[in-house]
Amino acid sequence: MSTDGIAAALIGAAGTIAGALIAAYREWFIDVFRGRPHKGLIGDWQCKWDVKIPAPEESIHDIVTIDKITAENVRGTGRTPDVGSYRLTGRLTDTNLMTLYYEGIESRRSLGGVAILHLDGDGNTMNGYWYEFRPDRKFIGGSTEWTKDK
Numbered sequence: 001m002s003t004d005g006i007a008a009a010l011i012g013a014a015g016t017i018a019g020a021l022i023a024a025y026r027e028w029f030i031d032v033f034r035g036r037p038h039k040g041l042i043g044d045w046q047c048k049w050d051v052k053i054p055a056p057e058e059s060i061h062d063i064v065t066i067d068k069i070t071a072e073n074v075r076g077t078g079r080t081p082d083v084g085s086y087r088l089t090g091r092l093t094d095t096n097l098m099t100l101y102y103e104g105i106e107s108r109r110s111l112g113g114v115a116i117l118h119l120d121g122d123g124n125t126m127n128g129y130w131y132e133f134r135p136d137r138k139f140i141g142g143s144t145e146w147t148k149d150k
Contacts, residue, residue, distance in 0.1 A: 040123050041092075042066050044149040047078070049130055052142035064088065064146065074098060077105075086111055092119070098126060110135045115144060124148045 045064045051057035062080035069075075069092065076088040090100035096119035104111030113132030120126065124147065131141035 039069060041069060041074075041119070041148070045126075045146040046149060047144060047146045049144045050142040051140060053131070053139060074100065078102065084111075088115075090115075096120075098128075113141075117144065117146065 043066060045066065047062050047064050049060040049062070051059065060080065062078055062083075064076055064078045066074060066076040066088075072091045072093060074088070074090045074092050078086045078088060080086075085105045086102045087105060088100045088102045090098060092098045098115075098117040098119060100115045100117070102111070102113055102115070111132065113130060115128060115130040117126040117128035126146040128144055129141065130144045131139055134140055
């Protein structure tokens with residue numbers, strides 16, 4: 001076999017392998033090129049907010065729905081039973097660090113706070129810390145854990 005024949009065979013094999021990889025990871029490539037590598041994070045998250053500051057209290061449980069992730073921008077809505085809803089806005093870095101700020105909706109408009117979370121490797125849990133400025137003009141905060149609904 002000539003050198004040209006070997007080169008053509010290698011190019012053909014490389015093309016076949018590249019085509020198979022692109023076909024297998026098509027959706028992932030589309031998401032990355034469109035700036036949506038984390039679209040699997042969209043949906044409902046069960047959230048536990050441990051209260052440590054100013055003094056330990058019973059944990060708060062609610063649901064956060066991540067509605068949209070565009071490039072590194074994140075938007076969502078939280079719902080706490082018997083309390084109300086709040087909007088979250090923030091960013092997700094390429095090191096899987098999510099920083100969010102939130103504000104209340106309607107009667108909870110004065111609610112405001114921040115959360116810093118680290119997304120684990122499988123994309124199903126986030127852990128971090130949160131702080132909020134209460135209507136009584138005092139800070140409350142502690143650790144938080146979010147688990148993705150299946």
